[in-house]
Amino acid sequence: MFSKKNPQKLSANDLRSSRYGVPLVTVQDPQNVVAEQFRVLRANIDFAAASLKNFKTVLFTSAEMSDGKSTAAQNLAITWAQTGKRVLLLDADFRRPTLHKTFAVPNEHGLTTVLAMHEQPASVIHSTEIPNLYVMTSGPMPPNPSELLASDKMLRVVSWMREQFDMVVIDSTPLLLVTDAQALIPRADGVVLVAMLDKTKRRSMATAAHILKLAKANVLGVVSRDQRRADKGYGYGYGYGYTSTNVMKTNDASKASSRKTAPAKPKVLKASVTDASKVEQQVPSDTKKEASRPNAAASKTAPKSSWSSFSYTSTGSEKSEASSKAKEPGPSNVQEISLVDIHTHLLPRADDGSDSMTTSLQLAKEAVQEGVHTIVASPNQMDGRYINDPDKVLSDVDNLNNTLKRVGIDLRILPGQEIHLSDQFLTAFDQGRLLTLADSKKYMLVELPNDSVPPVIHQVISKLREHKITMIVAHPERNLTLLNDPKELNKLARRGVLFQVTSSSINGFFGQEVADFALEMLRRGFVTTIASETHGVTSDQHYHLADAYAIANKLIGEGKTNIIKQNAVLIVKGEPVDGTTIQEF
Incomplete structure (x- = not known):
């Protein structure tokens, strides 16, 4: 029964909870x-x-x-x-x-x-x-x-x-x-x-x-x-x-x-x-x-970076002076985070990427030298040129993993696709022809047409959200519509879309205009993660991931750069990603 009087003295348990938290x-x-x-x-x-x-x-x-x-x-x-x-x-x-x-x-x-x-x-x-x-x-x-x-x-x-x-x-x-x-x-x-x-x-x-x-x-x-x-x-x-x-x-x-x-x-x-x-x-x-x-x-040693957002939660108009002066989040040591690359064209002869197993192995060695331990192989799908349905991708990934193990390259390959956004997207999704990144059922890498943002994107976002899948737009910095009118990014961010910027864009291989846009996205908090998008062994498509992260570190600071690195790790695990406050264009 409940008492008629309330003891005033805190119990030993209350004192312990106030100091250490609850058991x-x-x-x-x-x-x-x-x-x-x-x-x-x-x-x-x-x-x-x-x-x-x-x-x-x-x-x-x-x-x-x-x-x-x-x-x-x-x-x-x-x-x-x-x-x-x-x-x-x-x-x-x-x-x-x-x-x-x-x-x-x-x-x-x-x-x-x-x-x-x-x-x-x-x-x-x-x-x-x-x-x-x-x-x-x-x-x-x-x-x-x-x-x-x-x-x-x-x-x-x-x-x-x-x-x-x-x-x-x-x-x-x-x-x-x-x-x-x-x-x-x-x-x-x-x-x-x-x-x-x-x-x-x-x-x-x-x-x-x-x-x-x-x-x-x-x-x-x-x-x-x-x-x-x-x-x-x-x-x-x-x-x-x-x-x-x-x-x-x-x-x-x-x-x-x-x-x-x-x-x-x-x-x-x-x-x-x-x-x-x-x-x-x-x-x-x-x-x-x-x-x-x-x-x-x-508990205070070797801290990890925490995760944060699935989706956009703040606008530039809300960004107060207090929040702009907030301490920068993220772990303090860049080298502590092993790199994960969520967008590569590493599978041999799958698309316009690697042209042979020899090329794939060379790129794999470069990835390991850069500190990369996990790669998502994301061949083109639905782009009108290549067909890489899930069964084929899974088989090719197994074959590449077995080859890497046989030659002694310590690198893990996970399955994925770079899916071209078109009117056939929803049909292909219903038919089970589209893969999420790392087959996690949580994130899907979507490529926009070079010169437009099709209206169907909003239907696709809604469809994916029904299945608890978050869209990640691949290399938005190279889309002409977004490049010419960055405010379109605001609309996508408000709907929970995430953005993957390519390392070569940051490094200037696609020109100054693309590089400037990529860096501005970094400054404003739009970049969820950076990926190599490596295709082959040409000068612009070797591994330059570490260089891009070094530039990001100087631009936005070590803490925020570490969040972007850690996001790639969380994406392949199917876990929520981190983020910083977005300042709208």
């Missing part, structure tokens, strides 16, 4: 009975939401503070990610954030800087060591948190999140302390209320239920936590049972497990940090004190 039993001890009960709870929430159309966003809140909502939200987000869903865990508790401490990431940029400083929401998202789980921290405490959460900008940000993720889990504030959570209720498809037995007041629960009723919230259930077992290690003694009244009740989980978990320092989960070179400046004071701890120190 993640679903990761640290997935076989524990508590972790299993979180999975049961996840299934029960899915069942309760079955009647909701397009259930994607769930809000976790409580009546009072220290009721365990953050622990429930973060562990349940992990269980959803473990089912294969792409999950974003969002910390919307500006007053007492914990997400950045749980995952050991900086909190200088987050939801508040997206809402108040017009940062691209994608640029403040961190990947984690948990497959399919991404996190967005709260960001610095703003002067007007409730107003920001109730703003139209927040509505647009949540809409963008819904498009890019299968599930958005929102950790919010307690209902009775501030109005922040109330502002988020209309943004969520469902709400889960968390309470603590013998601690949460009956009157508080009644008031919270009344607020949810007035807000017409879709309440999926109430999770109750047993305070008696809340301080017994990272497991918290959680246990859940689902009843016909849609209320989660606590069982004696500690009896079901013969092991006792010591309340020692929680394991720190490392995550990819957007601004790894500036972690020390970004870590809050409490986290800085942890630097002497071995696992906290480990």
Whole structure:
């Protein structure tokens, strides 16, 4: 039962959570009975939401503070990610954030800087060591948190999140302390209320239920936590049972497990940090004190670049002075990122690229010398000259990989196509004749006609989005329409199209005008990645990828260049790519 009084003293568990974040039993001890009960709870929430159309966003809140909502939200987000869903865990508790401490990431940029400083929401998202789980921290405490959460900008940000993720889990504030959570209720498809037995007041629960009723919230259930077992290690003694009244009740989980978990320092989960070179400046004071701890120190070494956007999320008109002065994202050491090339014509005799296996092997050696470890072979398809249907491409790729292995060249070839955009595109897609890059079912490389942007492109974008595929336009800097009217790029970017610029364009092999346009795209943040587009062994089509990245590094800085490098890695993995704020033409 809920108590009639509220203890004022913070428990040992609350003190630990405020310093280190919440314990993640679903990761640290997935076989524990508590972790299993979180999975049961996840299934029960899915069942309760079955009647909701397009259930994607769930809000976790409580009546009072220290009721365990953050622990429930973060562990349940992990269980959803473990089912294969792409999950974003969002910390919307500006007053007492914990997400950045749980995952050991900086909190200088987050939801508040997206809402108040017009940062691209994608640029403040961190990947984690948990497959399919991404996190967005709260960001610095703003002067007007409730107003920001109730703003139209927040509505647009949540809409963008819904498009890019299968599930958005929102950790919010307690209902009775501030109005922040109330502002988020209309943004969520469902709400889960968390309470603590013998601690949460009956009157508080009644008031919270009344607020949810007035807000017409879709309440999926109430999770109750047993305070008696809340301080017994990272497991918290959680246990859940689902009843016909849609209320989660606590069982004696500690009896079901013969092991006792010591309340020692929680394991720190490392995550990819957007601004790894500036972690020390970004870590809050409490986290800085942890630097002497071995696992906290480990979380700050060898950081990876985080990913950000699938699509365009900001315009030049929104780019404020504050965001233009923001610290440059990305890891600090260029050499740490092995190169991936997503656009090559390396398959022998497949198109106008390599004319023989000998040429392909020579180009492969050059690629390895440049630091490239993975290449997507993307022969022309649907261009009126060559037919490279999926079965042929897959067979040719296998043959080239076997040859590379036999001659001792350490290079991996993945399948793809450079698909010419025409009126036959949609028919070919329906017939299964088109390949995604690395056969990931996530990204498709599309070539525009040299002198136009066909109107059918908008139908194609919509069709691909229905299948959760993102279009990457190959070498847009050489399209005459875009070259003469760069504002056409703005329209494509707003629809989520990504752009691959060719290294030879940056290096000047296609002339000064093309080079200038490619560099301007880099400056304005339009370039998702750079590829060689190598065809053969002529002077302009040898490998010049490293040279192009060196130019980009001088132009836009090491951090942003590293993001562009890392994007190629993420594309072949079928994962979300990173991005910076776009300044429109």
